[in-house]
Amino acid sequence: MTDVRAPETDPFDPAAERDDQPRPGSSSPGGTFGLADWLKWAWRQLTSMRIALILLFLLALASVPGSMLPQQGSNPASVQQYYVSHPALAPWLNRLGLFNVFAAPWFAAIYLLLFASLVGCVVPRTFRLAGSARTLPPRAPRHLARLPRSAEYTIALPPGDAVEVAARVLSGRGFRLRRPDDADLAQDWVSAEKGYLREAGNLLFHLALLGVLVSVALGGLFGYKADRLLVQGQSFADTVSALDEFHPGRFVTAADLGPFTMTLNRFDASYISSGQQRGQPSAFDARVTYTEQPGGPARTFDLDVNRPLSVDGAKVYLIGHGYAPEFTVTDARGHVVYNQPTPFVAGTSGNFLSEGVVKVPDAQPEQLGFTGVFVPTAVNVGGTLESVFPAADNPVVSLIAYAGNLGMDSGVPQSVYQLDTGAMHRLTTSPQVLQRGQSLKLPDGRGTITFTGYVPWVSLAITHDPGQLPALICGIAALGGLLLSFMIRRRRVFVRARVGPSTGIGTTVQVGGLARTDASGGFEAEFAELAARLRSAHEQAASAQPSQSAQPPPPAQPGRPAQQQAAQHRHEGE
């Protein structure tokens, strides 16, 4: 796929790709296959398309255990559970890193090799493209009439002058020129080529692709993602134990988190109250107070869905919201054993009909649990409660009470949104509906639960991705490079002049042209226009000529050898 030593080959010619069989190189005379050859061969293997595809497949394969086994990073509770249920197998899986697949050395090995493979493929290709962008046009072919586009006419100018005029016209059009060198000075021709930006575009695309890879790696290694649900009036600090979820990059530790603290002062959501879009949100506003470090000055900020807060190098996004009904629970002894807002999560039925659970593990004599539904604007439709509007205009909760063992005193950590009723018994036969301020008296003197009010909550995503901006820039550059290489044609024009048609009478000028890549068409018209332009320039020059004698014509810069001029034109062409 790559070969640095063959700059002459066309980078897009499949025939230019070398076979990847080992063979003695020039560095090993006598045919022995030395260490250098082995290394070269291994490198060629690594950077071949075949190995890149194998590595890509391996990467996909290696991710499979990550989705089949519980992972330490995202779900440490399930890992502990796995240890309990598979005491013999779990330590071995742990030794193989299967509980932390994406941070395991063997996983890192695969993606590092894939990265090396891609880099090893793109970098030499970049050099080749750079070389190809600097090459001169080829020498003019002998029979220009055989080219896809050609024209021929006779003028009354010496051949040398005719080529000179043509060179001037082509150079003025931004072509890069090539003139005969010392060996074939006897010939009068000029080669011209245009559209090198195509190669520059290609080069840009490849370099930008590499940039995207590096950016993604940067983000993956040094970035992190975290989530936190924050109830209005509460605060949190950006530290692992205060986050609900934390997904660090390979080189990120808990100490890399920015030490900010944040309080949700107020959250408002407005909804369209009439018309077709009734119930659709019209505005969100989360007013937060934050300090960048402990003891620092407190600042306020209004978080909105598309307006994240930048703090300590991280971005805090508002990604969701909901209602947290407030409950007070007293137990059989009359002790207040629960008094807090409890986040409920909106289901799919719309209008923020939300579900949640209340766990009271320290109620006496038995633990209490409640499953509940919060209805922001409740309407009784044939005996079932429905929410008709997302704002809390008529908030009610509907509760089912349980008593027994919540399963919280041993075993695995459990979700705060689920109630395991396996070891509990129902205290109420039907769901009990409570308005704000109403209480439900539990049977057998087990106590009461009171629905005291509600507050909103927001869910925040805290992300740090150092590769985001570079990836965006590289992505745009890659697109730009791709567009350049698609839209620009590389085309060549040759002009030959020779004495003729019969000796001593005039000069025959042949113009030939071809587009190397003419996917978008249009070269035919361009060539016709250019040939006409050359002819008129020649005729103009001929009429300005006093006689048809073979006097040396006044060149553009008299006395300069043709090759030097060509070099100059080449410079202009770039």
Add this chain to the structure above:
Amino acid sequence: MLAAAVLAGVLLIVVLATGWAGSGNGGVTTVDGNASAVVYAAGHRPLAPGFTATTLTGSKLSFSSYRGKVVVLNFWGSWCVPCREEASTLAAVAAKYRPPGVSFLGVDVRDTTASALAFMHSFHVTYPSVSDQSSAITLDFTAKVPIAGTPTTLVIDRTGHIAGAVFGTVTYSDLTAILAKVG
């Protein structure tokens, strides 16, 4: 066949290189063999940050008043299943080590007073706890030791330095082993 051999070789080198990058820790010895209970050697003990906070019973508490004593600082919450598991262990160790002068202090994380007091009543916890609803105290300690979750238990020596830690559920043998080395 050759390709596979070379690939395996390169793979091995990369694995070893990435494996090495993760090792290396000075002054830390594990108590239980799996790095969740550790003792920091003298000279490698981070200074515990100071804090002033409100206890669950409503009085002010300054951590600096514990200077000169060995303190077991337990980060817990009534909502946290492993905290409920270790509560009776902590209560037992606290009762045993109170006569030699070891103090116990709880830091109640992301909790409410009502639930926390009910927890303390259930598990007969007699030592005080300060409320850390916003995790601000946890944040200060995380700058010194890698607290990755609740529960975490720290042992502070007489000079106010963090001498040992249990990351996760405390066992009787781990905690007493750390106290034996610090005491």
